[in-house]
Amino acid sequence: MRRLALNQKTTNRWSVQEAVDGCVRAGLEWIGLWREPVHEAGLATSAQLVADAGLKVSSLCRGGFITALPGPERDAALADNRRAIDEAAALGTDCLVMVVGGLPDGSRNLPGARARVADGIADLVPHAQQAGVRLALEPMHPIYCADRGVLSTLDEALDMASPFPADAVGVVVDTFHVWWDPRVEAAIARAGERIASFQVCDWITPLPPDALLARGMMGDGHIDFQALRRHVEAAGYDGPIEVEIFNADVWAADPDEVVALMRKRYEEHVLD
Amino acid sequence: MRRLALNQKTTNRWSVQEAVDGCVRAGLEWIGLWREPVHEAGLATSAQLVADAGLKVSSLCRGGFITALPGPERDAALADNRRAIDEAAALGTDCLVMVVGGLPDGSRNLPGARARVADGIADLVPHAQQAGVRLALEPMHPIYCADRGVLSTLDEALDMASPFPADAVGVVVDTFHVWWDPRVEAAIARAGERIASFQVCDWITPLPPDALLARGMMGDGHIDFQALRRHVEAAGYDGPIEVEIFNADVWAADPDEVVALMRKRYEEHVLD
Numbered sequence: 001m002r003r004l005a006l007n008q009k010t011t012n013r014w015s016v017q018e019a020v021d022g023c024v025r026a027g028l029e030w031i032g033l034w035r036e037p038v039h040e041a042g043l044a045t046s047a048q049l050v051a052d053a054g055l056k057v058s059s060l061c062r063g064g065f066i067t068a069l070p071g072p073e074r075d076a077a078l079a080d081n082r083r084a085i086d087e088a089a090a091l092g093t094d095c096l097v098m099v100v101g102g103l104p105d106g107s108r109n110l111p112g113a114r115a116r117v118a119d120g121i122a123d124l125v126p127h128a129q130q131a132g133v134r135l136a137l138e139p140m141h142p143i144y145c146a147d148r149g150v151l152s153t154l155d156e157a158l159d160m161a162s163p164f165p166a167d168a169v170g171v172v173v174d175t176f177h178v179w180w181d182p183r184v185e186a187a188i189a190r191a192g193e194r195i196a197s198f199q200v201c202d203w204i205t206p207l208p209p210d211a212l213l214a215r216g217m218m219g220d221g222h223i224d225f226q227a228l229r230r231h232v233e234a235a236g237y238d239g240p241i242e243v244e245i246f247n248a249d250v251w252a253a254d255p256d257e258v259v260a261l262m263r264k265r266y267e268e269h270v271l272d
Numbered sequence: 273m274r275r276l277a278l279n280q281k282t283t284n285r286w287s288v289q290e291a292v293d294g295c296v297r298a299g300l301e302w303i304g305l306w307r308e309p310v311h312e313a314g315l316a317t318s319a320q321l322v323a324d325a326g327l328k329v330s331s332l333c334r335g336g337f338i339t340a341l342p343g344p345e346r347d348a349a350l351a352d353n354r355r356a357i358d359e360a361a362a363l364g365t366d367c368l369v370m371v372v373g374g375l376p377d378g379s380r381n382l383p384g385a386r387a388r389v390a391d392g393i394a395d396l397v398p399h400a401q402q403a404g405v406r407l408a409l410e411p412m413h414p415i416y417c418a419d420r421g422v423l424s425t426l427d428e429a430l431d432m433a434s435p436f437p438a439d440a441v442g443v444v445v446d447t448f449h450v451w452w453d454p455r456v457e458a459a460i461a462r463a464g465e466r467i468a469s470f471q472v473c474d475w476i477t478p479l480p481p482d483a484l485l486a487r488g489m490m491g492d493g494h495i496d497f498q499a500l501r502r503h504v505e506a507a508g509y510d511g512p513i514e515v516e517i518f519n520a521d522v523w524a525a526d527p528d529e530v531v532a533l534m535r536k537r538y539e540e541h542v543l544d
Contacts (some may be wrong), residue, residue: 063369108494114454142413143413143415146493152452179507180424181424182386182427182431205418211478211483222375224382
Protein backbone atom coordinates (compact mmCIF):
# COMPACT_ATOMS: atom_id res chain seq x y z
CA MET A 1 0.00 0.00 0.00
CA ARG A 2 3.02 2.26 0.44
CA ARG A 3 3.34 2.72 -3.33
CA LEU A 4 -0.29 3.59 -4.01
CA ALA A 5 -0.82 7.18 -5.18
CA LEU A 6 -4.08 9.04 -5.65
CA ASN A 7 -3.97 11.03 -8.84
CA GLN A 8 -6.10 14.05 -8.09
CA LYS A 9 -8.07 13.57 -11.32
CA THR A 10 -9.67 10.44 -9.85
CA THR A 11 -11.40 12.65 -7.26
CA ASN A 12 -11.93 15.44 -9.73
CA ARG A 13 -14.12 17.64 -7.57
CA TRP A 14 -11.65 17.80 -4.69
CA SER A 15 -9.42 20.84 -4.25
CA VAL A 16 -5.76 20.33 -3.36
CA GLN A 17 -6.64 20.75 0.32
CA GLU A 18 -9.48 18.23 0.11
CA ALA A 19 -7.39 15.73 -1.85
CA VAL A 20 -4.52 16.03 0.62
CA ASP A 21 -6.93 15.51 3.53
CA GLY A 22 -8.52 12.56 1.72
CA CYS A 23 -5.14 10.91 1.19
CA VAL A 24 -4.29 11.34 4.86
CA ARG A 25 -7.66 9.86 5.93
CA ALA A 26 -7.04 6.88 3.65
CA GLY A 27 -3.49 6.37 4.87
CA LEU A 28 -1.88 7.07 1.50
CA GLU A 29 1.65 8.45 1.19
CA TRP A 30 1.58 9.72 -2.40
CA ILE A 31 -0.51 12.20 -4.35
CA GLY A 32 -0.43 13.11 -8.04
CA LEU A 33 -1.40 16.73 -8.63
CA TRP A 34 -2.90 18.64 -11.55
CA ARG A 35 -1.89 22.14 -12.47
CA GLU A 36 -5.39 23.67 -12.57
CA PRO A 37 -6.33 22.91 -8.93
CA VAL A 38 -2.76 23.79 -7.88
CA HIS A 39 -3.20 27.20 -9.53
CA GLU A 40 -6.53 27.64 -7.75
CA ALA A 41 -4.98 26.90 -4.37
CA GLY A 42 -1.76 28.73 -5.17
CA LEU A 43 1.54 27.03 -5.89
CA ALA A 44 3.26 27.80 -2.57
CA THR A 45 0.13 26.95 -0.59
CA SER A 46 -0.21 23.63 -2.43
CA ALA A 47 3.41 22.73 -1.74
CA GLN A 48 2.92 23.62 1.92
CA LEU A 49 -0.31 21.62 2.24
CA VAL A 50 1.36 18.52 0.84
CA ALA A 51 4.47 18.93 2.98
CA ASP A 52 2.52 19.60 6.18
CA ALA A 53 0.50 16.44 5.61
CA GLY A 54 3.68 14.41 5.17
CA LEU A 55 2.72 13.40 1.61
CA LYS A 56 5.01 13.05 -1.38
CA VAL A 57 4.03 14.26 -4.86
CA SER A 58 4.23 11.41 -7.37
CA SER A 59 3.77 13.56 -10.46
CA LEU A 60 2.44 16.82 -11.80
CA CYS A 61 -0.06 16.64 -14.68
CA ARG A 62 0.53 18.02 -17.12
CA GLY A 63 2.84 19.62 -19.59
CA GLY A 64 2.73 19.07 -23.32
CA PHE A 65 0.41 20.21 -26.12
CA ILE A 66 3.40 21.21 -28.21
CA THR A 67 2.26 20.20 -31.70
CA ALA A 68 1.35 23.68 -32.96
CA LEU A 69 3.12 24.98 -36.04
CA PRO A 70 5.97 27.45 -35.42
CA GLY A 71 4.55 30.81 -34.33
CA PRO A 72 3.04 32.54 -31.31
CA GLU A 73 0.85 29.56 -30.31
CA ARG A 74 3.87 27.26 -30.19
CA ASP A 75 5.97 29.84 -28.36
CA ALA A 76 3.23 30.24 -25.75
CA ALA A 77 2.98 26.46 -25.34
CA LEU A 78 6.71 26.12 -24.77
CA ALA A 79 6.69 29.01 -22.29
CA ASP A 80 3.82 27.36 -20.44
CA ASN A 81 5.79 24.11 -20.30
CA ARG A 82 8.70 25.97 -18.71
CA ARG A 83 6.30 27.22 -16.05
CA ALA A 84 5.02 23.67 -15.56
CA ILE A 85 8.59 22.47 -15.04
CA ASP A 86 9.10 25.15 -12.39
CA GLU A 87 5.83 24.21 -10.72
CA ALA A 88 6.83 20.54 -10.56
CA ALA A 89 10.10 21.52 -8.91
CA ALA A 90 8.28 23.79 -6.43
CA LEU A 91 5.92 20.93 -5.54
CA GLY A 92 8.85 18.62 -4.89
CA THR A 93 8.30 16.13 -7.70
CA ASP A 94 10.76 15.32 -10.45
CA CYS A 95 8.02 13.96 -12.73
CA LEU A 96 6.18 16.24 -15.14
CA VAL A 97 3.72 14.20 -17.20
CA MET A 98 3.75 15.29 -20.85
CA VAL A 99 0.60 14.82 -22.94
CA VAL A 100 2.05 15.95 -26.21
CA GLY A 101 -1.06 17.16 -28.05
CA GLY A 102 -2.95 16.15 -31.18
CA LEU A 103 -3.07 17.36 -34.76
CA PRO A 104 -3.45 21.12 -35.22
CA ASP A 105 -6.90 22.14 -36.48
CA GLY A 106 -7.34 21.11 -40.10
CA SER A 107 -3.99 19.33 -40.32
CA ARG A 108 -3.65 15.74 -41.49
CA ASN A 109 0.13 15.72 -41.23
CA LEU A 110 0.74 13.25 -38.43
CA PRO A 111 4.48 12.77 -39.08
CA GLY A 112 4.85 16.56 -39.02
CA ALA A 113 3.11 16.85 -35.65
CA ARG A 114 5.31 14.10 -34.25
CA ALA A 115 8.44 15.85 -35.50
CA ARG A 116 7.35 19.06 -33.75
CA VAL A 117 6.97 17.14 -30.49
CA ALA A 118 10.55 15.94 -30.82
CA ASP A 119 11.70 19.52 -31.48
CA GLY A 120 9.72 20.81 -28.53
CA ILE A 121 11.22 18.25 -26.16
CA ALA A 122 14.71 19.23 -27.31
CA ASP A 123 13.79 22.84 -26.64
CA LEU A 124 12.56 22.08 -23.09
CA VAL A 125 15.27 19.69 -21.92
CA PRO A 126 17.84 22.27 -20.75
CA HIS A 127 15.25 24.04 -18.58
CA ALA A 128 14.06 20.70 -17.17
CA GLN A 129 17.59 19.60 -16.37
CA GLN A 130 18.31 22.89 -14.64
CA ALA A 131 15.18 22.45 -12.52
CA GLY A 132 15.89 18.80 -11.75
CA VAL A 133 12.60 17.74 -13.34
CA ARG A 134 12.14 14.89 -15.76
CA LEU A 135 9.87 15.25 -18.79
CA ALA A 136 7.75 12.09 -18.67
CA LEU A 137 6.47 11.43 -22.19
CA GLU A 138 3.09 9.74 -22.05
CA PRO A 139 2.19 7.56 -25.00
CA MET A 140 -1.57 7.85 -25.36
CA HIS A 141 -4.04 5.21 -26.52
CA PRO A 142 -4.49 5.64 -30.30
CA ILE A 143 -8.09 6.68 -29.62
CA TYR A 144 -6.57 10.06 -28.68
CA CYS A 145 -4.07 10.34 -31.52
CA ALA A 146 -6.03 12.97 -33.46
CA ASP A 147 -6.96 15.29 -30.63
CA ARG A 148 -4.79 14.76 -27.53
CA GLY A 149 -1.61 12.84 -28.05
CA VAL A 150 0.21 11.93 -31.27
CA LEU A 151 2.62 9.73 -29.32
CA SER A 152 0.85 6.40 -29.69
CA THR A 153 3.15 3.66 -28.42
CA LEU A 154 5.72 3.20 -25.72
CA ASP A 155 8.31 2.38 -28.38
CA GLU A 156 7.62 5.69 -30.08
CA ALA A 157 7.99 7.55 -26.78
CA LEU A 158 11.27 5.74 -26.14
CA ASP A 159 12.54 6.59 -29.61
CA MET A 160 11.75 10.22 -28.88
CA ALA A 161 13.37 10.10 -25.44
CA SER A 162 16.51 8.33 -26.60
CA PRO A 163 18.58 11.39 -27.64
CA PHE A 164 18.42 12.69 -24.06
CA PRO A 165 19.70 11.43 -20.70
CA ALA A 166 17.27 9.14 -18.89
CA ASP A 167 17.04 11.54 -15.95
CA ALA A 168 15.96 14.35 -18.30
CA VAL A 169 13.39 12.56 -20.45
CA GLY A 170 11.45 9.53 -19.28
CA VAL A 171 8.19 7.83 -20.17
CA VAL A 172 4.87 7.16 -18.46
CA VAL A 173 3.50 3.64 -18.52
CA ASP A 174 -0.27 4.06 -18.18
CA THR A 175 -2.09 0.73 -18.39
CA PHE A 176 -5.10 2.29 -20.15
CA HIS A 177 -2.89 3.62 -22.93
CA VAL A 178 -0.57 0.66 -23.49
CA TRP A 179 -2.37 -2.55 -22.50
CA TRP A 180 -3.40 -3.47 -26.07
CA ASP A 181 0.11 -3.12 -27.54
CA PRO A 182 1.48 -6.47 -28.77
CA ARG A 183 4.94 -5.10 -28.00
CA VAL A 184 4.13 -3.83 -24.51
CA GLU A 185 6.23 -6.34 -22.58
CA ALA A 186 9.28 -5.80 -24.81
CA ALA A 187 8.79 -2.03 -24.77
CA ILE A 188 8.56 -1.90 -20.96
CA ALA A 189 11.76 -3.95 -20.71
CA ARG A 190 13.37 -1.58 -23.17
CA ALA A 191 12.16 1.41 -21.15
CA GLY A 192 14.10 0.35 -18.04
CA GLU A 193 15.25 3.39 -16.10
CA ARG A 194 13.27 5.68 -18.41
CA ILE A 195 10.07 4.70 -16.59
CA ALA A 196 9.17 7.86 -14.72
CA SER A 197 5.60 6.98 -13.75
CA PHE A 198 3.34 3.95 -13.63
CA GLN A 199 -0.36 4.79 -13.81
CA VAL A 200 -3.25 2.36 -13.60
CA CYS A 201 -6.88 2.39 -14.67
CA ASP A 202 -8.98 -0.05 -16.63
CA TRP A 203 -10.30 -0.37 -20.18
CA ILE A 204 -14.04 -0.90 -19.90
CA THR A 205 -16.65 -1.99 -22.45
CA PRO A 206 -18.91 -0.82 -23.80
CA LEU A 207 -16.75 2.25 -24.08
CA PRO A 208 -18.55 5.20 -22.43
CA PRO A 209 -19.98 7.73 -24.94
CA ASP A 210 -17.43 10.44 -24.10
CA ALA A 211 -14.06 8.99 -25.13
CA LEU A 212 -12.23 11.33 -22.76
CA LEU A 213 -14.11 9.90 -19.77
CA ALA A 214 -13.83 6.27 -20.84
CA ARG A 215 -11.52 4.99 -18.12
CA GLY A 216 -12.63 2.52 -15.50
CA MET A 217 -11.75 1.48 -11.96
CA MET A 218 -9.32 -1.42 -11.83
CA GLY A 219 -11.24 -4.67 -12.00
CA ASP A 220 -14.17 -3.24 -13.96
CA GLY A 221 -12.59 -3.98 -17.32
CA HIS A 222 -10.20 -6.06 -19.37
CA ILE A 223 -6.67 -5.17 -18.27
CA ASP A 224 -4.33 -7.62 -16.58
CA PHE A 225 -2.73 -5.21 -14.10
CA GLN A 226 -0.61 -7.76 -12.31
CA ALA A 227 1.14 -8.75 -15.53
CA LEU A 228 1.88 -5.13 -16.42
CA ARG A 229 3.05 -4.32 -12.90
CA ARG A 230 5.41 -7.29 -13.00
CA HIS A 231 6.83 -6.13 -16.33
CA VAL A 232 7.37 -2.64 -14.94
CA GLU A 233 9.05 -3.99 -11.83
CA ALA A 234 11.22 -6.35 -13.87
CA ALA A 235 12.36 -3.26 -15.77
CA GLY A 236 13.53 -1.78 -12.47
CA TYR A 237 10.72 0.59 -11.54
CA ASP A 238 9.83 0.63 -7.85
CA GLY A 239 8.24 4.07 -7.56
CA PRO A 240 4.63 5.05 -6.83
CA ILE A 241 1.69 3.46 -8.62
CA GLU A 242 -0.77 6.17 -9.47
CA VAL A 243 -4.48 5.65 -10.00
CA GLU A 244 -5.80 8.13 -12.53
CA ILE A 245 -9.41 7.70 -13.63
CA PHE A 246 -11.36 9.97 -15.96
CA ASN A 247 -14.93 8.74 -15.61
CA ALA A 248 -18.21 10.60 -15.07
CA ASP A 249 -19.61 7.97 -12.69
CA VAL A 250 -16.43 7.92 -10.60
CA TRP A 251 -16.46 11.71 -10.48
CA ALA A 252 -20.11 11.75 -9.40
CA ALA A 253 -19.51 9.36 -6.49
CA ASP A 254 -18.46 10.36 -2.98
CA PRO A 255 -14.69 10.95 -3.22
CA ASP A 256 -13.89 9.19 0.06
CA GLU A 257 -15.76 6.13 -1.19
CA VAL A 258 -13.85 6.31 -4.48
CA VAL A 259 -10.57 6.34 -2.56
CA ALA A 260 -11.70 3.39 -0.43
CA LEU A 261 -12.71 1.44 -3.53
CA MET A 262 -9.43 2.36 -5.21
CA ARG A 263 -7.50 0.93 -2.25
CA LYS A 264 -9.52 -2.28 -2.34
CA ARG A 265 -9.20 -2.76 -6.10
CA TYR A 266 -5.51 -1.93 -6.00
CA GLU A 267 -5.01 -4.71 -3.49
CA GLU A 268 -7.12 -7.20 -5.46
CA HIS A 269 -6.06 -6.42 -9.00
CA VAL A 270 -2.69 -4.67 -9.02
CA LEU A 271 -0.81 -6.34 -6.18
CA ASP A 272 -0.18 -10.08 -6.20
CA MET B 273 -12.52 5.38 -60.49
CA ARG B 274 -12.02 1.83 -61.79
CA ARG B 275 -10.59 0.71 -58.42
CA LEU B 276 -13.31 2.19 -56.22
CA ALA B 277 -15.39 -0.45 -54.43
CA LEU B 278 -18.57 0.05 -52.43
CA ASN B 279 -18.45 -2.04 -49.29
CA GLN B 280 -22.05 -2.93 -48.67
CA LYS B 281 -21.79 -1.83 -45.03
CA THR B 282 -21.53 1.79 -46.19
CA THR B 283 -25.10 1.53 -47.50
CA ASN B 284 -26.19 -0.67 -44.64
CA ARG B 285 -29.90 -0.70 -45.39
CA TRP B 286 -29.48 -1.92 -48.96
CA SER B 287 -30.02 -5.58 -49.80
CA VAL B 288 -27.57 -7.30 -52.14
CA GLN B 289 -29.91 -6.56 -55.07
CA GLU B 290 -30.19 -2.89 -54.10
CA ALA B 291 -26.46 -2.53 -53.55
CA VAL B 292 -25.69 -4.16 -56.88
CA ASP B 293 -28.16 -1.86 -58.63
CA GLY B 294 -26.71 1.15 -56.78
CA CYS B 295 -23.18 0.26 -57.91
CA VAL B 296 -24.35 -0.06 -61.51
CA ARG B 297 -26.15 3.32 -61.35
CA ALA B 298 -22.98 4.91 -59.96
CA GLY B 299 -20.74 3.30 -62.58
CA LEU B 300 -18.73 1.27 -60.07
CA GLU B 301 -17.06 -2.01 -60.99
CA TRP B 302 -16.45 -3.49 -57.53
CA ILE B 303 -18.61 -4.40 -54.57
CA GLY B 304 -17.63 -5.69 -51.12
CA LEU B 305 -20.29 -7.99 -49.68
CA TRP B 306 -21.30 -8.98 -46.16
CA ARG B 307 -22.40 -12.44 -45.21
CA GLU B 308 -25.68 -11.49 -43.49
CA PRO B 309 -27.31 -9.78 -46.50
CA VAL B 310 -25.86 -12.50 -48.76
CA HIS B 311 -27.59 -15.11 -46.61
CA GLU B 312 -30.84 -13.14 -46.81
CA ALA B 313 -30.69 -13.01 -50.59
CA GLY B 314 -29.31 -16.53 -50.88
CA LEU B 315 -25.74 -17.36 -51.81
CA ALA B 316 -26.39 -18.54 -55.38
CA THR B 317 -28.78 -15.66 -56.04
CA SER B 318 -26.22 -13.14 -54.73
CA ALA B 319 -23.48 -14.58 -56.94
CA GLN B 320 -25.83 -14.42 -59.93
CA LEU B 321 -26.92 -10.84 -59.21
CA VAL B 322 -23.32 -9.67 -59.08
CA ALA B 323 -22.32 -11.59 -62.21
CA ASP B 324 -25.34 -10.43 -64.21
CA ALA B 325 -24.52 -6.83 -63.34
CA GLY B 326 -20.94 -7.27 -64.52
CA LEU B 327 -19.57 -6.44 -61.09
CA LYS B 328 -16.59 -8.03 -59.34
CA VAL B 329 -16.60 -8.86 -55.63
CA SER B 330 -13.69 -7.14 -53.86
CA SER B 331 -14.09 -8.99 -50.55
CA LEU B 332 -16.46 -10.89 -48.33
CA CYS B 333 -16.88 -9.62 -44.77
CA ARG B 334 -16.37 -11.41 -42.59
CA GLY B 335 -14.80 -14.45 -41.05
CA GLY B 336 -13.03 -14.53 -37.71
CA PHE B 337 -14.17 -14.37 -34.08
CA ILE B 338 -11.93 -17.29 -33.24
CA THR B 339 -10.68 -16.32 -29.78
CA ALA B 340 -12.95 -18.65 -27.75
CA LEU B 341 -11.31 -21.20 -25.49
CA PRO B 342 -11.13 -24.78 -26.82
CA GLY B 343 -14.59 -26.35 -26.75
CA PRO B 344 -17.90 -26.30 -28.61
CA GLU B 345 -17.96 -22.51 -29.10
CA ARG B 346 -14.55 -22.56 -30.73
CA ASP B 347 -15.44 -25.58 -32.86
CA ALA B 348 -18.59 -23.81 -34.04
CA ALA B 349 -16.61 -20.68 -34.88
CA LEU B 350 -14.09 -22.62 -36.95
CA ALA B 351 -16.88 -24.49 -38.76
CA ASP B 352 -18.55 -21.17 -39.52
CA ASN B 353 -15.27 -19.86 -40.91
CA ARG B 354 -15.08 -22.83 -43.25
CA ARG B 355 -18.55 -21.95 -44.51
CA ALA B 356 -17.42 -18.33 -44.95
CA ILE B 357 -14.47 -19.52 -47.03
CA ASP B 358 -16.84 -21.53 -49.25
CA GLU B 359 -19.15 -18.54 -49.58
CA ALA B 360 -16.28 -16.30 -50.66
CA ALA B 361 -15.33 -18.83 -53.33
CA ALA B 362 -18.94 -19.09 -54.50
CA LEU B 363 -19.15 -15.30 -54.79
CA GLY B 364 -16.01 -15.21 -56.90
CA THR B 365 -13.73 -13.37 -54.49
CA ASP B 366 -10.45 -14.65 -53.12
CA CYS B 367 -10.54 -12.24 -50.15
CA LEU B 368 -12.22 -13.23 -46.89
CA VAL B 369 -11.81 -10.43 -44.34
CA MET B 370 -11.00 -11.84 -40.89
CA VAL B 371 -12.01 -9.84 -37.80
CA VAL B 372 -10.41 -12.10 -35.28
CA GLY B 373 -12.53 -11.40 -32.18
CA GLY B 374 -11.94 -9.90 -28.74
CA LEU B 375 -11.31 -11.30 -25.29
CA PRO B 376 -13.70 -14.05 -24.16
CA ASP B 377 -16.17 -12.91 -21.48
CA GLY B 378 -14.39 -12.36 -18.20
CA SER B 379 -10.93 -13.08 -19.58
CA ARG B 380 -8.01 -10.68 -19.21
CA ASN B 381 -5.53 -12.95 -20.96
CA LEU B 382 -4.72 -11.00 -24.11
CA PRO B 383 -1.63 -13.03 -25.09
CA GLY B 384 -3.75 -16.19 -24.75
CA ALA B 385 -6.46 -14.83 -27.04
CA ARG B 386 -3.84 -13.86 -29.59
CA ALA B 387 -2.29 -17.31 -29.47
CA ARG B 388 -5.70 -18.88 -30.14
CA VAL B 389 -6.09 -16.67 -33.20
CA ALA B 390 -2.79 -18.00 -34.53
CA ASP B 391 -3.93 -21.57 -33.87
CA GLY B 392 -7.27 -20.92 -35.54
CA ILE B 393 -5.64 -19.50 -38.66
CA ALA B 394 -3.40 -22.57 -38.90
CA ASP B 395 -6.52 -24.71 -38.60
CA LEU B 396 -8.30 -22.86 -41.42
CA VAL B 397 -5.47 -22.47 -43.92
CA PRO B 398 -5.81 -25.90 -45.61
CA HIS B 399 -9.52 -25.34 -46.29
CA ALA B 400 -8.82 -21.83 -47.56
CA GLN B 401 -6.07 -23.04 -49.89
CA GLN B 402 -8.31 -25.76 -51.25
CA ALA B 403 -11.01 -23.18 -51.96
CA GLY B 404 -8.59 -20.69 -53.48
CA VAL B 405 -9.54 -18.08 -50.87
CA ARG B 406 -7.12 -15.94 -48.93
CA LEU B 407 -7.66 -15.27 -45.23
CA ALA B 408 -7.20 -11.51 -44.95
CA LEU B 409 -6.25 -10.73 -41.35
CA GLU B 410 -7.55 -7.31 -40.37
CA PRO B 411 -5.63 -5.51 -37.65
CA MET B 412 -8.21 -3.46 -35.77
CA HIS B 413 -7.79 -0.08 -34.12
CA PRO B 414 -6.85 -0.68 -30.46
CA ILE B 415 -10.20 0.83 -29.50
CA TYR B 416 -11.64 -2.59 -30.46
CA CYS B 417 -8.97 -4.76 -28.84
CA ALA B 418 -11.14 -5.89 -25.92
CA ASP B 419 -14.34 -6.69 -27.76
CA ARG B 420 -13.80 -7.15 -31.51
CA GLY B 421 -10.24 -7.71 -32.59
CA VAL B 422 -7.16 -8.60 -30.56
CA LEU B 423 -4.95 -8.07 -33.61
CA SER B 424 -3.95 -4.47 -33.05
CA THR B 425 -1.21 -3.58 -35.52
CA LEU B 426 -0.26 -4.40 -39.08
CA ASP B 427 3.06 -5.76 -37.82
CA GLU B 428 1.25 -8.15 -35.52
CA ALA B 429 -0.99 -9.33 -38.37
CA LEU B 430 2.09 -9.86 -40.55
CA ASP B 431 3.84 -11.81 -37.79
CA MET B 432 0.77 -14.02 -37.61
CA ALA B 433 0.56 -14.42 -41.38
CA SER B 434 4.25 -15.15 -41.85
CA PRO B 435 4.19 -18.95 -41.29
CA PHE B 436 1.84 -19.32 -44.28
CA PRO B 437 2.14 -18.65 -48.01
CA ALA B 438 1.18 -15.11 -49.01
CA ASP B 439 -1.64 -16.40 -51.22
CA ALA B 440 -3.16 -18.25 -48.25
CA VAL B 441 -2.95 -15.59 -45.53
CA GLY B 442 -2.87 -11.89 -46.26
CA VAL B 443 -3.68 -8.69 -44.40
CA VAL B 444 -6.20 -5.89 -44.70
CA VAL B 445 -4.94 -2.32 -44.62
CA ASP B 446 -7.88 -0.27 -43.36
CA THR B 447 -6.99 3.38 -42.93
CA PHE B 448 -9.27 3.77 -39.89
CA HIS B 449 -7.49 0.97 -38.09
CA VAL B 450 -3.86 1.75 -38.94
CA TRP B 451 -3.51 5.49 -39.60
CA TRP B 452 -2.20 6.32 -36.09
CA ASP B 453 0.56 3.67 -36.11
CA PRO B 454 4.05 5.24 -36.03
CA ARG B 455 5.23 2.15 -37.92
CA VAL B 456 2.51 2.20 -40.56
CA GLU B 457 4.70 3.13 -43.52
CA ALA B 458 7.32 0.50 -42.66
CA ALA B 459 4.65 -2.11 -41.94
CA ILE B 460 2.89 -1.51 -45.26
CA ALA B 461 6.22 -1.86 -47.07
CA ARG B 462 6.85 -5.05 -45.15
CA ALA B 463 3.36 -6.32 -46.05
CA GLY B 464 4.08 -6.22 -49.79
CA GLU B 465 2.21 -9.00 -51.57
CA ARG B 466 0.39 -9.90 -48.34
CA ILE B 467 -1.90 -6.90 -48.85
CA ALA B 468 -5.22 -8.53 -49.69
CA SER B 469 -7.48 -5.52 -49.29
CA PHE B 470 -7.20 -1.75 -48.93
CA GLN B 471 -10.15 -0.15 -47.17
CA VAL B 472 -10.71 3.54 -46.54
CA CYS B 473 -12.76 5.59 -44.13
CA ASP B 474 -11.90 8.49 -41.87
CA TRP B 475 -11.17 9.03 -38.17
CA ILE B 476 -13.49 11.79 -37.00
CA THR B 477 -13.57 13.85 -33.82
CA PRO B 478 -15.27 14.13 -31.51
CA LEU B 479 -15.58 10.39 -31.67
CA PRO B 480 -19.29 9.46 -32.00
CA PRO B 481 -20.80 8.01 -28.79
CA ASP B 482 -21.08 4.46 -30.18
CA ALA B 483 -17.48 3.37 -30.81
CA LEU B 484 -18.63 0.78 -33.35
CA LEU B 485 -20.23 3.48 -35.50
CA ALA B 486 -17.38 5.96 -35.18
CA ARG B 487 -16.10 5.93 -38.75
CA GLY B 488 -16.38 8.90 -41.05
CA MET B 489 -16.58 9.69 -44.75
CA MET B 490 -13.20 10.46 -46.27
CA GLY B 491 -12.43 14.14 -45.83
CA ASP B 492 -14.51 14.55 -42.67
CA GLY B 493 -11.63 13.65 -40.38
CA HIS B 494 -7.92 13.48 -39.80
CA ILE B 495 -6.51 10.78 -42.07
CA ASP B 496 -4.08 11.50 -44.90
CA PHE B 497 -5.49 9.01 -47.42
CA GLN B 498 -3.20 9.95 -50.27
CA ALA B 499 -0.10 9.16 -48.21
CA LEU B 500 -1.47 5.77 -47.15
CA ARG B 501 -2.61 4.94 -50.71
CA ARG B 502 0.87 5.77 -52.00
CA HIS B 503 2.47 3.52 -49.38
CA VAL B 504 0.11 0.68 -50.33
CA GLU B 505 0.83 1.15 -54.03
CA ALA B 506 4.57 1.34 -53.42
CA ALA B 507 4.22 -2.03 -51.68
CA GLY B 508 2.78 -3.43 -54.94
CA TYR B 509 -0.97 -3.38 -54.28
CA ASP B 510 -3.06 -2.33 -57.27
CA GLY B 511 -6.39 -3.95 -56.37
CA PRO B 512 -9.73 -2.40 -55.45
CA ILE B 513 -10.03 0.38 -52.87
CA GLU B 514 -13.02 -0.32 -50.71
CA VAL B 515 -15.00 2.29 -48.83
CA GLU B 516 -16.42 0.80 -45.63
CA ILE B 517 -18.16 3.21 -43.26
CA PHE B 518 -19.94 2.29 -40.04
CA ASN B 519 -21.75 5.51 -39.10
CA ALA B 520 -25.33 6.15 -38.00
CA ASP B 521 -25.61 9.40 -39.99
CA VAL B 522 -24.26 7.79 -43.16
CA TRP B 523 -26.67 4.90 -42.71
CA ALA B 524 -29.61 7.27 -42.19
CA ALA B 525 -28.89 9.18 -45.43
CA ASP B 526 -30.21 8.27 -48.88
CA PRO B 527 -27.91 5.47 -50.07
CA ASP B 528 -27.61 6.82 -53.63
CA GLU B 529 -26.49 10.15 -52.20
CA VAL B 530 -23.99 8.36 -49.97
CA VAL B 531 -22.54 6.59 -53.01
CA ALA B 532 -22.35 9.88 -54.92
CA LEU B 533 -20.59 11.57 -52.00
CA MET B 534 -18.25 8.59 -51.65
CA ARG B 535 -17.27 8.93 -55.33
CA LYS B 536 -16.62 12.65 -54.90
CA ARG B 537 -14.60 12.27 -51.71
CA TYR B 538 -12.64 9.37 -53.15
CA GLU B 539 -11.60 11.58 -56.04
CA GLU B 540 -10.72 14.52 -53.79
CA HIS B 541 -9.06 12.74 -50.87
CA VAL B 542 -7.84 9.32 -51.96
CA LEU B 543 -6.67 9.87 -55.52
CA ASP B 544 -3.95 12.39 -56.32
